[in-house]
Amino acid sequence: MSEDLVRFLRARLDEDEQTARRATEGPWTAEVSSETGHCVIPSDAQSTREYVARTQLYAAAFDAEHIARHDPARVLREVEAWRAVLDFVETVEGSWHFLQLMDPLARVWRDHPDFNPAWLDA
Known part of the structure; x- marks a missing residue:
């Protein structure tokens, strides 16, 4: 499950980056x-x-x-920051820290059609 969630989050960050790069x-x-x-x-x-x-x-x-x-510049900075957080989170997978960080990250995109509600509070 955690691999699916990380993959989902990285895909959302990729979408945000692509949109920001195409904007003015x-x-x-x-x-x-x-x-x-x-x-x-x-x-x-x-x-x-x-x-x-x-x-x-x-x-x-x-x-x-x-x-x-x-604006796009801020979005790109946020994408970079979230990717760094995900990189860290993946190093502590299975620990209390992983669970504490993944739940709030997942909630950001809970309205996305590919979101799996089972990821929350898992």
């Missing part, structure tokens, strides 16, 4: 303008018309800030 390079900034409203722009944009995302719902300012905080 970061860092991104949340901005507001009379022309575009609340939007997220790359740091090298010349105007808010060069947005990568535009938010229009009730929490538009907060949505834009959230999107900007999770």
Whole structure:
């Protein structure tokens, strides 16, 4: 079971990395303008018309800030960090540390169609 879970987690990290690498390079900034409203722009944009995302719902300012905080550069750093954690976790498989680390890692992707609920609290 643990090998399946580690394989599942590595596949999700690969997907996150691929998506981040295809996206407009970061860092991104949340901005507001009379022309575009609340939007997220790359740091090298010349105007808010060069947005990568535009938010229009009730929490538009907060949505834009959230999107900007999770730009591709940050996602790539997070993928690298999670891979390092998985590398460590695999060295302590079968120990208390393994179980303590794997459960919270698995919960991140519990809404993925390939997720196996048996992995939680196993």
